[in-house]
Amino acid sequence: MTERAETGADSDPSLANEAETRRSADSSERAYNTIRKLLVEFKLKPGERINEVQLSRSLGVSRTPIREALNRLASEGFVSLTPNRGFFVRSLSTEGLLDLYELRSIIECAAFKLMCERADDSDLDRLRRYWEAIVDVYRDQPPDIILAEDEGFHLLIAELSGNPELVGQLSSINARIRFIRRIQIEHPSHDKAQITSHSAIVEAAVKRDAENGAKLLREHIEMTVSATQQALKDALLKVFAPDNGADLKRRRRVRDL
Amino acid sequence: MTERAETGADSDPSLANEAETRRSADSSERAYNTIRKLLVEFKLKPGERINEVQLSRSLGVSRTPIREALNRLASEGFVSLTPNRGFFVRSLSTEGLLDLYELRSIIECAAFKLMCERADDSDLDRLRRYWEAIVDVYRDQPPDIILAEDEGFHLLIAELSGNPELVGQLSSINARIRFIRRIQIEHPSHDKAQITSHSAIVEAAVKRDAENGAKLLREHIEMTVSATQQALKDALLKVFAPDNGADLKRRRRVRDL
DNA sequence: GAACGCAATAGTGTCGACACTTTCTTGACG
DNA sequence: CGTCAAGAAAGTGTCGACACTATTGCGTTC
Numbered sequence A, B: 001m002t003e004r005a006e007t008g009a010d011s012d013p014s015l016a017n018e019a020e021t022r023r024s025a026d027s028s029e030r031a032y033n034t035i036r037k038l039l040v041e042f043k044l045k046p047g048e049r050i051n052e053v054q055l056s057r058s059l060g061v062s063r064t065p066i067r068e069a070l071n072r073l074a075s076e077g078f079v080s081l082t083p084n085r086g087f088f089v090r091s092l093s094t095e096g097l098l099d100l101y102e103l104r105s106i107i108e109c110a111a112f113k114l115m116c117e118r119a120d121d122s123d124l125d126r127l128r129r130y131w132e133a134i135v136d137v138y139r140d141q142p143p144d145i146i147l148a149e150d151e152g153f154h155l156l157i158a159e160l161s162g163n164p165e166l167v168g169q170l171s172s173i174n175a176r177i178r179f180i181r182r183i184q185i186e187h188p189s190h191d192k193a194q195i196t197s198h199s200a201i202v203e204a205a206v207k208r209d210a211e212n213g214a215k216l217l218r219e220h221i222e223m224t225v226s227a228t229q230q231a232l233k234d235a236l237l238k239v240f241a242p243d244n245g246a247d248l249k250r251r252r253r254v255r256d257l
Numbered sequence C: 001g002a003a004c005g006c007a008a009t010a011g012t013g014t015c016g017a018c019a020c021t022t023t024c025t026t027g028a029c030g
Numbered sequence D: 001c002g003t004c005a006a007g008a009a010a011g012t013g014t015c016g017a018c019a020c021t022a023t024t025g026c027g028t029t030c
Helices: A027-040 A052-059 A063-075 A094-118 A121-135 A143-160 A164-186 A193-206 A210-240 A248-255 B027-040 B052-059 B063-075 B094-118 B121-135 B143-160 B164-186 B193-206 B210-240 B248-255
Strands: A079-082 A086-089 B079-082 B086-089
Touching: A027 A052, A027 A063, A027 A164, A052 A063, A063 A079, A063 A086, A063 B063, A094 A143, A094 A164, A094 A193, A094 A210, A094 B094, A094 B164, A121 A143, A121 A193, A143 A164, A143 A193, A164 A210, A164 B094, A193 A210, B027 B052, B027 B063, B027 B164, B052 B063, B063 B079, B063 B086, B094 B143, B094 B164, B094 B193, B094 B210, B121 B143, B121 B193, B143 B164, B143 B193, B164 B210, B193 B210
Parallel strands: none
Antiparallel strands: A079 A086, B079 B086
16 A cells, blocks of 8 residues: 555556555556556456566566565455465455445445534535536546546545545555456446436535435445446456467366456 | 464464465564564554664564565554655554544444344354353453454454455454553453443344444444543553653654654 | 376575665864 | 764665475376
């Protein structure tokens, strides 16, 4: 979990994270970003074993920063580590996905309620303005932008809860489901329901209607889950299809997704 | 976040964590446990800069496993990393403590509700039996045992929610506030209110009274916060007292706690 | 032809070394 | 007497190498 001193080069939507910790754009940090990108974009496939030497070669750095990055990613749940066998891309099962979304729902609803209690009017107005500033062009943006703006909206609610731990948790969750959300946004099933949801949530916020707002949020999140599940299936098919009948090992990996 | 292949040697209460990831008792893992222990026991003082070379010497390993451990601890919020300056013990302010307890309350209440919905009767009975098995001797145990049993109780609720993410989150939170809780347990203000709380929570659980149980939990957690704050102040005083007037640097550190 | 074991290979875990950055010390200067 | 600067010391970030473990491939035996 790290705030990035943006390099400008790789432009996936940044996320404000775990306050005090800062890193510069050194090898370790670059490795972290690059590997996470590979994971998010399915370049490293779920269940796959990660070869440190290979990675270090392709990134042009030694194994040390690679391992540091992988350790961080392990702490954040992207990969898992088996002693003497190495790091593996963690396969996010449909079940695991539901668990993550459930957690997200819990955090966000709580954040919303706290925001209603604690935020002053100018804060709530900030939320309203944030949304109004992007709502008009929201649908026409490229996926990455939509995603960043959507995450920004939800993160702002977390910030206005006044509890930085909630922001950190939500950031971490966002990072882990980002690749799924990205897929979902590009999927035909993605429609503008999200937009009306957000508008309703903002409305509840300015009225400080905690209960209703939390309910809307919960529904908003639950709504995306089923759509996302379908999108996920399609995406996995797409990822594993090209070299499908090739070997049995790969087949086996598909199964445990 | 890691499940430990218990070495038996250092016996602080283990915590079941982030499922898939496993580590053996290699240097890196030992370093992680040892350093976390140092942090938890205030041997490494808040705000202090961590000297990797010194640590590596005292643990008898090279800096590599030390750095891996510190990176993990950074992801978990124990320490922070400033580029080219190193790792620092993260100072847990009173405010930060409240935030963490608030998060814990959110997670636990949600877990309780989910447990009421999803757990079958034998699960709930397991919770009841867990508590009944320890309630009689609860108060007479040494602090570490009390702490472990208490964490176990709350973790079991999280497990019975059926969402492993909640277990992971709670484990992580527990780890971060453990040293505080330990202090609180040893503090004179610690009384048996906890025991009656737990009993009432179990009662609500077997009745599947989600609302009431969540309320009890919330109160249970809030109750400990104020007591803990006092205990924290005393502890910090104790920690920084010995070499208090020594230099100004250290004084400055006390201030930002 | 299949199962087993052994050798060869690939890969992780840890180490010591070195380059570069930050911090401390010392001494000159105003 | 305090301020600043240059050099020395300490410390981090990264590297390549090596030891040890897991995996793969091959040959042997039944």
